Amino acid sequence: MANDITTEDQEMGGAKKLSKSAIRRAYWDWMFYNLSVQNFERMQGPAIIKMLADVREDLYPGDPKSQQEMLERHEVFFNTEPYLGCIVPGIVLGMEASKAEGNDQISSEFINSIKTALMGPFAGIGDSLLPGTLIPILLSIALGMSPNGEVTGPIFYIVVFLAIMLPLTWFLFSYGVKAGANAAELVLSGGIKDKVTRAAEVVGLIVVGAICAQYAKFNIGLVYTSGDLTINIADILNSIFPELSVLILSFVTYWLMVKKNWSAGKTMLLMLVISIVGYFTTILTV
Amino acid sequence: MSFLQALLLALFGWMGSIYSPVLIGGLAGWYTIGRPLVSGMIIGIILGDVQTGIIMGAAIQMLYIGLVTPGGTMPADVNFAAWIGIPLAMVAGAGKEYALALAVPLSSLGVLAVYGLCAINLYFVHKQDADVEAGKLDAAARIPIVGQITNFVLRFFPILLINFFGQDLITALVNALPVQVTDILQIFANMLPLVGFMLLMRMICKRDVDLILFCVGFALMSVLQLGMVTIVIFALGIAYLDYRGTAAAAPERSE
Numbered sequence A: 001m002a003n004d005i006t007t008e009d010q011e012m013g014g015a016k017k018l019s020k021s022a023i024r025r026a027y028w029d030w031m032f033y034n035l036s037v038q039n040f041e042r043m044q045g046p047a048i049i050k051m052l053a054d055v056r057e058d059l060y061p062g063d064p065k066s067q068q069e070m071l072e073r074h075e076v077f078f079n080t081e082p083y084l085g086c087i088v089p090g091i092v093l094g095m096e097a098s099k100a101e102g103n104d105q106i107s108s109e110f111i112n113s114i115k116t117a118l119m120g121p122f123a124g125i126g127d128s129l130l131p132g133t134l135i136p137i138l139l140s141i142a143l144g145m146s147p148n149g150e151v152t153g154p155i156f157y158i159v160v161f162l163a164i165m166l167p168l169t170w171f172l173f174s175y176g177v178k179a180g181a182n183a184a185e186l187v188l189s190g191g192i193k194d195k196v197t198r199a200a201e202v203v204g205l206i207v208v209g210a211i212c213a214q215y216a217k218f219n220i221g222l223v224y225t226s227g228d229l230t231i232n233i234a235d236i237l238n239s240i241f242p243e244l245s246v247l248i249l250s251f252v253t254y255w256l257m258v259k260k261n262w263s264a265g266k267t268m269l270l271m272l273v274i275s276i277v278g279y280f281t282t283i284l285t286v
Numbered sequence B: 001m002s003f004l005q006a007l008l009l010a011l012f013g014w015m016g017s018i019y020s021p022v023l024i025g026g027l028a029g030w031y032t033i034g035r036p037l038v039s040g041m042i043i044g045i046i047l048g049d050v051q052t053g054i055i056m057g058a059a060i061q062m063l064y065i066g067l068v069t070p071g072g073t074m075p076a077d078v079n080f081a082a083w084i085g086i087p088l089a090m091v092a093g094a095g096k097e098y099a100l101a102l103a104v105p106l107s108s109l110g111v112l113a114v115y116g117l118c119a120i121n122l123y124f125v126h127k128q129d130a131d132v133e134a135g136k137l138d139a140a141a142r143i144p145i146v147g148q149i150t151n152f153v154l155r156f157f158p159i160l161l162i163n164f165f166g167q168d169l170i171t172a173l174v175n176a177l178p179v180q181v182t183d184i185l186q187i188f189a190n191m192l193p194l195v196g197f198m199l200l201m202r203m204i205c206k207r208d209v210d211l212i213l214f215c216v217g218f219a220l221m222s223v224l225q226l227g228m229v230t231i232v233i234f235a236l237g238i239a240y241l242d243y244r245g246t247a248a249a250a251p252e253r254s255e
Helices: A007-012 A020-033 A045-053 A064-072 A084-100 A108-145 A152-179 A181-215 A233-240 A244-259 A264-280 B003-015 B029-033 B036-047 B050-063 B078-083 B085-091 B096-120 B122-133 B137-146 B148-176 B179-191 B193-204 B208-222 B228-252
Strands: A223-226 A229-232
Touching: A020 A045, A020 A084, A020 A152, A045 A064, A045 A084, A045 B122, A045 B137, A064 A084, A064 B122, A064 B137, A084 A108, A084 A152, A108 A152, A108 A181, A108 B029, A108 B036, A108 B050, A108 B193, A108 B228, A152 B029, A152 B036, A152 B050, A181 A244, A181 B193, A181 B208, A181 B228, A229 A233, A233 A244, A244 A264, A244 B193, A244 B208, A264 B179, A264 B193, B003 B029, B003 B036, B003 B078, B003 B148, B029 B036, B036 B050, B036 B078, B036 B085, B050 B078, B050 B085, B050 B096, B050 B193, B078 B085, B078 B096, B078 B148, B085 B096, B085 B148, B096 B122, B096 B148, B096 B179, B122 B137, B137 B148, B179 B193, B208 B228
Parallel strands: none
Antiparallel strands: A223 A229
16 A cells, blocks of 8 residues: 555545646646647547546556556547536546546446536536636726727736636646546535526626627717707617617627527628618718 | 748737647637737737737727637637738728728638638547557657647648738728728627627526626616626626525425
């Protein structure tokens, strides 16, 4: 038996064979190469193989046969959101470490079924939290800092985004390794996943509403003149509710793209037509 | 722009593309220098006008702020849009609406590159299988490094060549266009951010009733004119109340 087994290690269940440096190596492997050979058949599968191949001597020292078997069982489809979802490759590594220690309960099928069961939910949570919420929030703060091309906005985004993501992904990955399969039960139990997703959606909806009001413009240029009387339609609309024209256009775009499932390209084409017609009829203005 | 500048644009453009591994994968790559706002700053540094670069980057960023790429599908590609659209609009001395007008067709070209790449890379997947089978485990581990060649070729060369050889054409085109075109493009560009946001709404708006939350955010900005940080704090508060509400109602709810 290894002489460095502590109570903490035993509680963790997996990961006794893995040194911290091996986990770190696997983490960087995943972070760098997750999408490097993206493809239709296996998506991120080759990156899982690379990650395990680079720690194979830690798991099965001097045993090429077992190393080869380990890599063969990962010649399958794998796809998740790579950064918040990095807990899944972490769990895979934890399960592999546990199996390498001789835990007979962990079979090839078990590893692959856990992996497959987790990748979907984490793809969903990851996409709605990262590119769906965190990144638009940070970007809109950054855009607000650079109305005239100041460098503060982009610098703010770079620093804050990386300061959040690097520690967070390392925490998720190493948590996955330590807890092995148990992490899956913990995170997904009690409907926590649904609640986290719902909270992300609520924040996302409010932020998107705010950003629409901030960045989209739809200026009505119609002016009605009759003798001394001039009625500016845009002023009337704005007195009812500021940016009412943008809000209405938002609902129309929502109806087309979300309810009617129009593609981005088709919607843009319609907007181009509206711009041309609106400009020449003077209904719209710059 | 000089050949060296086009070369630098191509190099950074490749590093900021979605499948490039070199900058901690997507962390410092796709999600950092690949965001048009940040791309604009780097393009500005390369072309010697940081301010204009960021202004144009910000314009393209607004259009693509809600871009999510679920499961490897690519609704629009910001890489060519930013790394070709911004430099060409800058050398032509045109306004940001030209960068936006270039961005839209370029993003379609980028989507083509993505799907081409996903097909070509099947070769490397099967090469990796063969390596594992033959016991060449080091070679199998190198596949994600070697296979990056596809992404490099599909990003580096289009950005280099279109920027370098396209600049005179774009400049001539911009000078030949009448003023009405600029105005129409501006009206068009004003509406475009909504497309990006609605791509996001497809994911996060599960029920039409949720549009109330969208309106709350809209009103906080348009009526109360609060800053984004303040709005996020309000949003977190509302999300917490929603969480408490569903937690209390949880026992009889089983979806």
